[in-house]
Amino acid sequence: MVRGEAGIGKTALLDHLAAHAQGCRTVRAAGSEAEMELPFAGLHQLCAPLLDDADQLSTPQREALDVAFGLTTGPAPNAFLLGLATLNTVAEAARERPLICLVDDAQWLDRASVQVLGFVARRLQAESVGLVFAVRDSDTERLLEGLPTLTLEGLPEDEALALLRSVIPGPIDAHVRSRILAEARGNPLALMELPRGITMADLGGGFPRRAPRPSASRIEESFRDRIGSLPPATRRLLLLAAAEPLGDVTLLRRGAERLGISMDAASPALALGLIEIGGRVRFRHPLVRSACYDQANEYDRTEVHRALAEVTDPVRDADRRAWHRALATVLPDEDVAAELIRCADRARARGGLAAAAAFFERATELTPDRRTRCARALTAAEAAFDAASVDSAYHLARAAEAGPLDPLQSARVRRLHARIVFVRSRGSEAAPLFLEAADRLAPLDAALTREACLEALAAAIFAGRLGGGTTVREAAEFARAAPRAPGPPSRVDHILEGVSTRFTAGYAAAVEPLRGALRAFQREAGGGHVDTVRWLWLACPVAPEPIAPELWDDEAWHDLADSAVRLARGTGALASLPVALTYRAGVHLQAGEFAEASALIDEANALNTATGNTPPDYTSLLLVAWRDDEHQAKKAIDEAARTATEKGQGRALGLAHHVTAVLYNGLSRYDAALAGAQRACAYEDFGFFGWYLVELVEAGARSGAQEAAHDALDRLTETTEAAGTDWALGVQARSRALLEKERDAEKSYREAVDRLGRTRLRVEQARAHLVYGEWLRRENRKSDAREQLRTAYDMFTDFGASGYAARAAAELQATGETVVRRGTAAGAALTPQEAHIAGLARDGLTNPEIGAQLFLSPHTVEWHLRKVFAKLGISSRRQLRTVLAERPTTTPS
Incomplete structure (x- = not known):
């Protein structure tokens, strides 16, 4: 991305590149203010010369291009399929000779084209393709964030003076020269164009004709002067x-x-x-067009x-x-x-x-x-x-x-205002506005009423402990009284009943309604229902994925997160996919698959950069706490807490406190963990409160805060007994064991290991082995302790959980065992993206299939696999299953 002000030389650099790209094919596009609202106009301009190469695309990819360019009619193109089609089109065009794609005035491209081209630019890894954007400071620059950037500044004074002398014949009064140089600020176009609007008398006498103006305006004014001197017919033709x-x-x-x-x-x-x-x-220059x-x-x-x-x-x-x-x-x-x-x-x-x-x-x-x-x-x-x-x-x-509006339209306006407020602040102001809209909608449209109620609940949950207006309970009580549309219950009905019951009648009463909501979403996700991801908007805390952890249902969490990603990819839901990816990353994290989680977080961040959305950062924050050192993790946590406080996002603040407790429990800093857990548990954040209590029990038990630990265990038991899953009863048993004595404790530890071993939650299972081993060591059963601690150490090391691995190693050493600190196996570790690709190849996907899933060209997938094979010391895909099972694939922190 070449960025800079108008006239600074961006177009000249693109021209220079095109002239010197020997042996390369060059295609160009330029943004136009008149086409900014036409979808994919800029993309069509760039790709039109390459469409013959698109004949090699798969039928769905070619159809996506044809529909986007208006060549055929059909349903809205899948945004990611369109991005992949464009990527493969340029890759195919570059098969015989390198391809240089030049995009001038990118700030005037339509947003849809910028998103697709930014998507392509971030995935040009192994292709012989260069993609260069020239852009002024604008929102477009933000959409292209993350690309290598060349920022153009003004010319040095000696070069600016040389350029000025080249365009003005004869002498220049020193005062005039100084003024021109000062106003131009090294801008080449200003230096070339400003003197042309000044008479020889001005140049000699030093009396400016106009008050100083910014260089871009002066340049355009110069163009206007020259256009104004043209015959009327010429001016009209230029117009x-x-x-x-x-x-x-x-x-x-x-x-x-x-x-x-x-x-x-x-x-x-x-x-x-x-x-x-x-x-x-x-x-000659975009400002000429603007001036005309x-x-x-x-x-x-x-x-x-x-x-x-x-x-x-x-x-x-x-x-x-x-x-x-x-x-x-x-x-x-x-x-x-x-x-x-x-x-x-x-x-x-x-x-x-x-x-x-x-x-x-x-x-x-x-x-x-x-x-x-x-x-x-x-x-x-x-x-x-x-x-x-x-x-x-x-x-x-x-x-x-301004009206006139009928009552339904007026209520829709109020709801839209609430959504705007929520987008802008995500604080406590939105919930009462949603409730006002729902109240107006109630006698007019039951379905819209319940949607507004669900939005009110989401806003109140999001504000959480920092909400100064409508409480979650108030929003829930209003929602329970909302009218229901005739016919079978909708997705909104199911989820609204469950969440509102949770905050009005308590956890136990909400379990069955919440399970009903999960079952409804699972049925529709399995059937490919595109609306399944709708409530992911704005990282909505009443989406099905946060409900699954609330119910301690790891299988539903896995299935729903997987379906959300698949459906968001399939429908091209740019706003929802990053959230779905983050939820899916959370599933991987709890499974101890840190490399896969990191790869999905990276993808989510790239998409958020491309779309300008704000990424939900809880999973990435938790991953940092598990993997990184205290300094890095605390820095990230403090920044997240500060942002949450400034924006009134109480739920995010609670999650930051929870991550603090996870970090310090891993580092055996139990007093600090206790403080973080107590701050987290000061408010019942939906979807995660049980997790907070688990950390509080461990921190309290280890730091001597027995009363706090017992109280947290009682509150935890209320939810885990009602949930009744292996996840719930496993963490309950582990937490209970921390406060029990002798045989009762061992029975609970064994139950925890057994139950958690039947779940997808290998991180929780590893923690059960760790605390059981610690208890056995204190009981002086060193041989038994070593067995549990070795298991915990190996698991944490394979995950890349450095803090907890160190805690397990210290306990092992206390049993008298020498611990050989494990690193990765021979050869370099795989990056998160390489690990992700290797895993898909191991599962039998072809290069085109992997490329379609990760939005990479098959050539790039092949390039990555070659590096994977070299790092792992293998020569075929058949060896991946064995090798990946034997070694961690994450890059060491």
Whole structure:
């Protein structure tokens, strides 16, 4: 990513690269302000020359490209399938010779294209492909975060002076020269263009004609001056070209004919180098286009857009034609507005949420009937929110509020405001707003009412201990009284009943309703129901994945997290997939599969960077506590706690305290663990409170805080007995054993080892072996203790849990056994991504299948596997199963 201000030389560097890319194929694209709302317009511009190579793609990938580019009709393309199709298209194009893809003015690309191209850029590992973006400071830069970056600064003073002298013949007054250099601040285009707007008298006398302006504005002003000196016909032809972003010469010619302008009128602009007309129309600089368009009066802009609408193909390019019609329409026009609504529906079907929102918004502006206009403003606001354009959604919602709205529309507006508040703050303000919306919806739409109640519950749970408004219990009581729609219970009904019961009638009463919700989600996930991931939005704490830990159901947790990832990938749910990946990483973490967990967290972070979402960081925080040293872990925990406090996210704060307890229990710093656990247990955070109590029992028992430990055990037993799973009863037995004596303790330890050994939770099983071994050592049963402690040490070492492995090693040494500190097996350790790929290959997936799952090209998968084979000292996939079972695959911390 080459970044810098306008005129700093980004385009010149791309030109230089293209000119010197000997032996390479080069394709280019440039963002255009006029196409920012057209989904995949930039992607189409870059990929159009490569579509012949796309014939080698699988049918689903080729169909995804065809639908995205409007070549065929069909359901909205799977966003990740589209990303993989683009990746494989460029990889295939580079098979014979390297491919250089240059994207200029990336800040003006449509958001959908930026997301796909950023996705591709992060996965160019083994392909002979270079992808270079030139971008000004903007949100686009954030979407491309993580790419290697070259930031361009102004020229040094001596070089700036040399460039200035090269463009000004004759002497320059020292004061004028100093002013130009100061204003240009080393910007090459400013140095070249600013002097052209100054007369020789100015250059000699040192009297500036205008007040100093920022260099980008001065550059555009210089362009405006030169454009203003052109004949009227030339200016109008330039305006027509500026309004037609494709650079289509045929379309420009037809539009000119419609306006009665001869193409010969371009000659003065060509002579000044403002424009080039070859295979495509190209302006000297984007600011020339902006100057041409901005300085035109409203009448002229309207006329050129009308002409372009008339000559644009209504079948092949219906959306662009409608957009030109809309820009050519000054007064409200229902016919044009209705056409824009149809465009919005088509854009939404193609996955272009931002485009749909733009079409809806312009349709709102052109709607003559006030009631219809307000209704469309509400639809536009909801579309903008879905497109993550929260500010636009807010302003459109305010416009809709001007009314008239019917009661249902008014309630929808209130709910949208609550969602906006939740997105912006995630603090305590959102829950009462959701409840107000639910109250308004109650007599009008039962289904929407219950959705708003569930959102209110989620917001209240999220605020948790830092909630200063509506409590979780208040939200739950309101939800239980909410009307239910006729017919069989929906997913929302199941989950709302279970969660609201949890906070009104207690844990035991909620177990069966919560299990019913899990069963409903499992049935629908198994059937591929796309709405199964809906409640993952904003890391929703009432999604099915947090319910499974609440019920101590590791099998449901595994199945639901796995289904959520699969369905989110399959539907291209960009907002939900990172959350699903994080929940799935949590399952891997508890299974002791730290490398797999790390790989999923990395993928989630990459997707969050690409989409601009805020990643849920609890699993990564817990992974740091298990793997890293105290300093690194504490630093991450403190930062998470500080952020949670500032944002009013009480649940996140509770989780940070829990991670503190996990860290210090592993380091045998039990007083510190006790403090963290007590802070965590000060509030019943949904989904994790039982986990808090487990840490409190261990820390209390080990630090001598017997009363606190017994009280925590009593509270833990209430939930684990009601849950009745091996996970629940296993951690209960382990916790109880810590406070028992002699035979009772041994019986409980054995029960814990046995029950936890039947679960997926190898981390909890390892902890059971550890505390049992510690107890045996204190009972002076050293031989028995060594057996348990060796098991714990080996398990923790294989996981990469450094703190707990050290604790087990210390106990082993106390039994008189010499501990040989284990590292990895011979050869270098695998990275998380290599371990993930190796595991999939071990399970029998082919390179294309692995690539499709991880969104990598088959060539990149092959490249990674070659490195895996070299590190493991093997030569075939058949050897992976044996080798991976014998050694840890995670990189040492």
